[in-house]
Amino acid sequence: MVPDSIRFMTAHFATARLTRHPDGITAVDTEYIRPGLAAAHIIQHGGAAAFVDVGTNYSVPHLRAALQELRIEPAAVEYVFVTHVHLDHAGGAGLLLQSLPNARLVVHPRGAPHLIDPAKLIAASQVVYGEERYRELYGELLPVDASRVLTSTDEQTLTLRGRPLQLLHTPGHALHHYCVVDLAHRNLFTGDTFGLSYREMDTAQGAFGVPTTTPTQFDPEQLVASIERLMATDPKAAYLMHYSRVTGLPAMAASLKAQIPQLASLALRHAADADPYASIYAQMRALWIELAGRHGLADPAASVDEYLAKDIDLNTQGLIAWLQRQRR
Numbered sequence: 150m151v152p153d154s155i156r157f158m159t160a161h162f163a164t165a166r167l168t169r170h171p172d173g174i175t176a177v178d179t180e181y182i183r184p185g186l187a188a189a190h191i192i193q194h195g196g197a198a199a200f201v202d203v204g205t206n207y208s209v210p211h212l213r214a215a216l217q218e219l220r221i222e223p224a225a226v227e228y229v230f231v232t233h234v235h236l237d238h239a240g241g242a243g244l245l246l247q248s249l250p251n252a253r254l255v256v257h258p259r260g261a262p263h264l265i266d267p268a269k270l271i272a273a274s275q276v277v278y279g280e281e282r283y284r285e286l287y288g289e290l291l292p293v294d295a296s297r298v299l300t301s302t303d304e305q306t307l308t309l310r311g312r313p314l315q316l317l318h319t320p321g322h323a324l325h326h327y328c329v330v331d332l333a334h335r336n337l338f339t340g341d342t343f344g345l346s347y348r349e350m351d352t353a354q355g356a357f358g359v360p361t362t363t364p365t366q367f368d369p370e371q372l373v374a375s376i377e378r379l380m381a382t383d384p385k386a387a388y389l390m391h392y393s394r395v396t397g398l399p400a401m402a403a404s405l406k407a408q409i410p411q412l413a414s415l416a417l418r419h420a421a422d423a424d425p426y427a428s429i430y431a432q433m434r435a436l437w438i439e440l441a442g443r444h445g446l447a448d449p450a451a452s453v454d455e456y457l458a459k460d461i462d463l464n465t466q467g468l469i470a471w472l473q474r475q476r477r
């Protein structure tokens with residue numbers, strides 16, 4: 150656990166790894182596990198600002214440094230959107246809100262109770278990560294005051310100084326997931342709904358994307374439907390938490406929509422194996438190596454093992470949780 154005094158010092162000396170994008174959008178590396186793994190986004194418009202996803206408690210000093218670097222007063226931040234309450238996206242929300250006096254936290258109604266009283270969220274995350282690793286990754290979750298929470302409704306439009314930001318409920322990765330559609334600029338902020346795509350795996354063919362089937366609410370049909378719903382907005386760019394801006398969205402959407410049923414069926418095929426985890430892990434790794442090779446990566450096995458091993462692990466756990474739900 151990090152005492153407050155140390156947190157403060159960290160805040161004072163923290164730096165922010167920023168990437169500027171068009172339309173007043175900046176990616177801030179949340180420094181989760183490794184650089185290039187997770188990005189929070191800041192939208193600036195008309196002197197106001199909003200965050201989309203925030204990272205963990207340990208990300209907060211970097212987010213504060215980003216505001217300083219961008220010359221945004223903390224009081225000018227009007228919204229903190231959290232696409233869903235998985236801790237790599239929302240774990241730092243309670244701490245961040247303490248330094249944003251005017252911001253409201255926008256969260257799906259099924260996710261809101263878990264940020265107001267994080268006990269269940271902590272317990273569920275400890276099941277996935279183990280208690281020790283959980284503490285290292287996420288620290289002490291601070292509850293969010295209920296009066297600062299704005300629960301999302303599907304197709305609701307909020308405005309940031311006149312810039313319309315529409316919320317679409319997008320189950321499939323998590324039941325309580327929404328995405329933000331930047332209507333005027335045709336940008337999407339997709340959390341984990343539009344998969345993962347690390348910039349280290351970009352090739353001349355563009356971004357290489359894979360779906361996330363993380364525990365505990367993966368649903369293949371819902372996830373495909375949510376991707377179709379996002380694509381129906383005719384987006385030009387998507388901002389993923391893992392990792393930031395991708396374009397060429399129709400090709401990536403097609404690939405995600407092909408992979409989702411493939412992952413579900415390989416899980417079903419290996420459900421009765423002696424060690425389903427080992428077989429599902431090996432099959433997913435083989436599928437991604439094949440796809441990465443076709444995408445033009447020079448050493449697809451090395452890239453998959455370097456950048457996607459953690460995701461294969463989480464996806465395998467999520468597929469096993471999905472198999473168990475099917476049986477009930």
Ligand SMILES: [Zn+2]
Pocket residue numbers: 233235322323341363
């Ligand atoms: Zn997630």
